[in-house]
Amino acid sequence: MTMPPPPDVPGDQGMTPSKPGTVAPPLAPAKRSKALIVGAIAGVLALCLLGTCVVAVGALVATRMDDGRQPSAADGPPPVLVPTTPPSPSTEETYSPPEEDPTTEEAPPPPPAKIGQCIAVNEDGDFLGIGNCNGTSGTYRVVSLDYGQGECADPESGYITEDGYRLCLELHLVRNYCYKFPKNDGWIVAASKCKAKGTVHIIDIVPGASNGNRCTRDYRWNRWYRFTHPTVVYCVMQY
Known part of the structure; x- marks a missing residue:
């Protein structure tokens, strides 16, 4: 609830005493105060047209406070100050990948x-x-x-x-296929003709074996070869 303003009480603040039955004229400062208020309102309307109502309304309130008069119900609701929102900084970020140094090495074939x-x-x-x-x-x-x-x-x-x-x-090497083994150091190649002289026919393959003891007894073979890296024994029929 808003309380009504207190009545004006005459005092000795520079007022001229009135005679009985007469009303003392208002003091000149009161006229100037009203003129200031009217002028401030006109200025507020002009500033509102320029988009600065908030600042002008604040000035008007300050002027009223300087006038020494408390606001009444006749003055209407107090002005609402609308805060202005500053522009938010842009959140868009740009990314520039680092430049790669050119390489002079050729890609392998x-x-x-x-x-x-x-x-x-x-x-x-x-x-x-x-x-x-x-x-x-x-x-x-x-x-x-x-x-x-x-x-x-x-x-x-x-x-x-x-x-x-x-x-x-x-x-x-694969079981049941024929190959040609080198006599000394050399490479094993596929035989051009199976059972030709100097060729071997693979009968059995025993990974990890150290000799021919584990070669098959179901088929005939006459020689075994042990290789390492990896370790394996080939049981063969040599011609």
Whole structure:
């Protein structure tokens, strides 16, 4: 609830005493105060047209307070000050990836074979191409390759170099197929004709064995060969 303003009480603040039966004229400062209020209202309307009502209303309230008069119900509801919202900073961010230094190294060529594939070689170990691992072509299987030609995982395993790659290999022979073994150092190749002189026919394969004791007794064989890297025994019929 808003209390009504107190009545004006005459005092000795520069007022001229009135005679009985007469009303003392209002003091000149009161006129100036009203003029200031009217002028302030006119200024507020002008400023509102310029979009600055908030600041003008605040000035009007301050003027009323300086006038010494408390607001009454006739003045209407107090002005509502609407805070202005400052523009929010832009949240859009730009990202510039760092520039990559140009490389002068050439990309390596595609490898001649992939890991797990079987390849064919001649008796000197020259690369003849990709074969298959079912015995018809290809006597060595690729276990690793390295364009930097570093050492194989097993330094004792055989390898060849082709197109700048070191291909680390393991022997891969298939039961019931014929091959030609070298007399000394050399590479095992597929036999051009099975049961020809100097060829061997694979009868049994025993991984991890150290001799022919575990070779099959169901089929005839006359010789066994043990290889390492990996360790395996081939039980063969040699012609």
